[in-house]
Amino acid sequence: MILYSYRGDHDERVPSNVSHVIIEESVTTIKEEAFYNCHSLVSVIMGDSVHTIEFAAFSHCRALQFIRLSKTLKVIGIDAFRDCRSLNALFLPSTVNVIQGWSFQYCRSLRFLILPDDFNLSHVGNMIIRGTPIHQFAEAAGIGYEFDYPEATDGISPRINEWLFRHMDESPFHKGCYDSSITTRKVNDYLNEHGKASAFAVDAIHGMTPLHILAMNPYASADTIAALHISNTQAALSADNQGKTTLEYARDNNVGGMVEILMELCNHKNAAIPIEDTHSSQLGRLCCLPIPRLFHSCFQNDESKDPEPE
Incomplete structure (x- = not known):
């Protein structure tokens, strides 16, 4: 680097x-x-x-x-x-x-x-x-x-x-999650007005949930991403029409959001929240890592990253 x-x-x-x-x-x-x-x-x-x-x-x-x-x-x-x-x-x-x-x-x-x-x-x-x-x-x-x-x-x-x-007018929540001024209050206000089901909506163009877009937004705070993630925990591991998950978008665009998503998933790992088999073993491995190792794991394909010290 x-x-x-x-x-x-x-x-x-x-x-x-x-x-x-x-x-x-x-x-x-x-x-x-x-x-x-x-x-x-x-x-x-x-x-x-x-x-x-x-x-x-x-x-x-x-x-x-x-x-x-x-x-x-x-x-x-x-x-x-x-x-x-x-x-x-x-x-x-x-x-x-x-x-x-x-x-x-x-x-x-x-x-x-x-x-x-x-x-x-x-x-x-x-x-x-x-x-x-x-x-x-x-x-x-x-x-x-x-x-x-x-x-x-x-x-x-x-x-x-x-x-x-x-x-994107037909997907107003997605459009709101794109906004540079998005806040936790705006997310919660939308969910309260339109119901938590709006967090599960998938837009017709990208095949994304609002959480996918919010995780890509570099202006979104980690708390804001966490607020929406709590409403739709499964979305973190659900892929869009490009095969990418919210967790992957957060890794690439909003590291603070990625940490919040991972922590929430780890907290619910043993709870009664269904997680697809294809992701469960990887999530389990990530949840067992301390934060420095967790970051190393998430960026292990980045050849420019310095190796972790012993």
Whole structure:
């Protein structure tokens, strides 16, 4: 693992062999092409002072799997995340009000992206999700891009952008769990109003429960994830339509949430809560480990992790 602290200096270019980045709290703008073609970059944690991501800042970071955006982010520039092929989900804070053209084009793993509730669609550029699984979801709904090379024809990007804005409206709890401002109180209020059965709902596009999405949300507190998990304990070990469990999403996106889920599962291991046989032996092994060993086990496939000391 090679850690780098980005300061936002003029013409600062991040070395291509860097794997993990922390963007300092003093940074307000990520400069154009600052991380361009950082082929080893896996994870980025962004300070909450960043307002703007400039042209192609993270373009061609093909190993990038996780990025926690600034809670005050406003502008995502042209080609900002183009060809980030390993990025599965991107959680946009509600402050984002401009997404320029081609910003997520060819992110070939990007399955999850929702525009903020009050987003002005006139501030979304052309073909932002072209070549992504989200684009395929839109095409399955009968909405796609038509081309008058090199740009989409007038009226087509607005249609698909409208779909992107609305496509999770039929799953309001899932959409709420995506929100950067999600809190334990909001989760409990929704469950009290709509009943605990709402925690078991599966959305039609991703095959996910609300807990799957909340576990992916890097802004969600561990307590908030625990509150929803208590309402649907079985969801932690239930797979979505990609074969991934809530526990796996938490491991990759929200380690605090992962610990809370594991602790709750361990507490109920011998209780009368059904756990599928395919997961029970693995859960039993995890529950018997002290926390340092538990973390090592959950990340044992991460070759960049230093070996645990004897």
